[in-house]
Amino acid sequence: MSDSAAVRVLDLCKSFGSDRGDSEPVLSDISFSVEKGELVSLLGQSGCGKSTLLNMIGGFEKQDSGQIVMAGQPAARPNRKCVMLFQHYGLLPWRTVLKNVELGLEDSGLDASRRRQRARDYLRLVGLDDKQDHFPRELSGGMQQRVALARALALEPEIILMDEPFAALDTFTRYYLQDELLRIRKQTKMTIILVTHDIDEAVYLSDRILIMSANPGRLDKEIRIQAARPRDRGDGEFQHYRKQILEQFHFDRPPSPAEYSI
Numbered sequence: 001m002s003d004s005a006a007v008r009v010l011d012l013c014k015s016f017g018s019d020r021g022d023s024e025p026v027l028s029d030i031s032f033s034v035e036k037g038e039l040v041s042l043l044g045q046s047g048c049g050k051s052t053l054l055n056m057i058g059g060f061e062k063q064d065s066g067q068i069v070m071a072g073q074p075a076a077r078p079n080r081k082c083v084m085l086f087q088h089y090g091l092l093p094w095r096t097v098l099k100n101v102e103l104g105l106e107d108s109g110l111d112a113s114r115r116r117q118r119a120r121d122y123l124r125l126v127g128l129d130d131k132q133d134h135f136p137r138e139l140s141g142g143m144q145q146r147v148a149l150a151r152a153l154a155l156e157p158e159i160i161l162m163d164e165p166f167a168a169l170d171t172f173t174r175y176y177l178q179d180e181l182l183r184i185r186k187q188t189k190m191t192i193i194l195v196t197h198d199i200d201e202a203v204y205l206s207d208r209i210l211i212m213s214a215n216p217g218r219l220d221k222e223i224r225i226q227a228a229r230p231r232d233r234g235d236g237e238f239q240h241y242r243k244q245i246l247e248q249f250h251f252d253r254p255p256s257p258a259e260y261s262i
């Protein structure tokens, strides 16, 4: 693998104990790398281990075997170079927007005025500089996710891990935030690993899609999306990638009559 890799995942395996007292493999022999500045999506059905894999990359979960290497260094615990953005924002309701963004910077070594300036800069980047004195409950879901994004970006990470960050939002807000993410990524050149169920989202955003199968979770296929940006969800090339992915999940043909019987 090349030296430009931001993340390398090598032969990762993970099992969890089941209620029956035995151990069930959740991830089996996962290996891939993500180049610096690349946007890679992990796409797969519910339960195939996408979040577990992302949590291990973020250092929140420990693998049974295998290795994760970040910028040439083995990674075993959460660190500031790699931050996670969750579906449910994780904002503190009693803190203003500005203070939520400052929160992540409290042990950064920056003094209070530089922390405040950095938080303001990133709120401006996500287009929320006029909301800095509001409380999270006063904002829409899309705005709250932009605050969470500003808080993650303020740490100036090299890698951002996103676990279905837009899944809780309505379609239009999701489309808007997908474009915002691409704009911010162009500006910051960060590496992004995104977990999603949403095929359109994966095709719209990704440089590369890693398709996972379940029981245990494995990497099944890699699809490089070579469509020019900005991408058009309605054009033939987009549909071609969509179809390729649907085929992979066997959603390309109508169910057989037997599948309708009870």
Ligand SMILES: Nc1ncnc2c1ncn2[C@@H]1O[C@H](COP(=O)(O)OP(=O)(O)OP(=O)(O)O)[C@@H](O)[C@H]1O
Pocket: 016, 017, 026, 044, 045, 046, 047, 048, 049, 050, 051, 052, 053, 197
């Ligand atoms: N802490 C845990 N203890 C036991 N089992 C777990 C734990 N975390 C996840 N699992 C199991 O591991 C499997 C993979 O879960 P994971 O959340 O990684 O899947 P996912 O692909 O992200 O699913 P979804 O798309 O529904 O979020 C599931 O069967 C889940 O029940």
